[in-house]
């Protein structure tokens with residue numbers, strides 16, 4: 001059973017499992033219950049996602065690559081019109097220059 005992914009946290013591990021299940025593969029997470037007990041290790045060393053069917057490893061890695069690529073895209077979702085800074089979708093205004101996020105107005109201004 002190959003280790004297919006090292007997750008930064010339990011939520012990320014679960015997202016990977018969900019992606020793999022959507023692709024018809026089974027995976028399971030180890031270490032999520034140990035993170036409290038092993039205080040010295042960072043969580044990324046503890047939480048592993050294991051693919052149950054080793055024959056699907058190549059396909060699983062493609063799914064994970066695609067998942068990571070799409071996640072990077074949504075991290076920086078809009079561009080400030082004031083200073084061209086890329087900002088995450090959770091921000092309603094630019095942290096650098098204070099420009100508020102523009103919302104399209106169908107009826108103009």
Ligand SMILES: [Zn+2]
Pocket residue numbers: 080081082083084085094095096097098099
């Ligand atoms: Zn700005």
